[in-house]
Amino acid sequence: MKLIVHVTEIRKAKGLTQADLAKLANVSRKTINTIEKSVFVPSTSLALTLAKVLDVSVHDLFELPYTDRH
Amino acid sequence: MPTSDSLSTFHLIMFAITGLTRLAYVLKTIAWLRPDPFPFWIPGILDRIIAAPIFALAAAAGRKSAKQAFDEGHIMGKRRGEVHAFWIALMLNAIFGVFMATGAVALPTAFVRWAPSRGRIIYCCSTIMMQ
Numbered sequence: 391m392k393l394i395v396h397v398t399e400i401r402k403a404k405g406l407t408q409a410d411l412a413k414l415a416n417v418s419r420k421t422i423n424t425i426e427k428s429v430f431v432p433s434t435s436l437a438l439t440l441a442k443v444l445d446v447s448v449h450d451l452f453e454l455p456y457t458d459r460h
Numbered sequence: 461m462p463t464s465d466s467l468s469t470f471h472l473i474m475f476a477i478t479g480l481t482r483l484a485y486v487l488k489t490i491a492w493l494r495p496d497p498f499p500f501w502i503p504g505i506l507d508r509i510i511a512a513p514i515f516a517l518a519a520a521a522g523r524k525s526a527k528q529a530f531d532e533g534h535i536m537g538k539r540r541g542e543v544h545a546f547w548i549a550l551m552l553n554a555i556f557g558v559f560m561a562t563g564a565v566a567l568p569t570a571f572v573r574w575a576p577s578r579g580r581i582i583y584c585c586s587t588i589m590m591q
Binding site: 409412413416417418419420421424425430432433436 | 464465468524527528529531532533534536537
């Protein structure tokens with residue numbers, strides 16, 4: 391399933407580069423880049439780590455696309 | 461001191477070298493219709509040789525950078541490359557089956573159909589495209 395990703399906006403709002411966020415989350419810049427481009431859906435632990443370092447909720451970072459079944 | 465970025469780039473270059481060697485082996489085999497266009501052990505030994513500089517660079521970068529470079533994003537890319545390569549190798553199996561049935565290719569030559577199964581070239585291409 392494709393997620394709606396808000397990592398880029400939140401990261402930029404915090405004044406962080408991809409490299410800064412990668413360092414804080416202890417992953418590679420490439421991984422942050424692929425998450426932001428929706429190429430890669432992160433694991434629960436990485437999603438929670440990103441939320442923690444960006445000081446937001448996981449729901450602020452990732453969103454399920456709207457479907458009529460909701 | 462090497463960073464996680466330089467480590468993953470170096471890793472990608474090393475994989476590209478081994479992947480291209482395998483590709484060269486396959487293409488030469490098909491072009492020359494012989495199973496040993498160059499010594500068969502070269503691609504295999506190259507896989508082992510590249511481990512040394514990757515390990516040395518990872519050691520120089522430190523544990524934290526190495527963990528960052530080989531994180532879950534890296535594992536996902538590697539798995540994706542292997543999955544695509546498996547299907548490509550399976551497709552080549554069918555193609556080489558036809559070649560062998562028509563007598564165009566001998567059995568020893570047809571063994572190269574499994575050469576892409578390591579998926580290194582595909583891994584390199586998909587990683588570069590994702591950037």
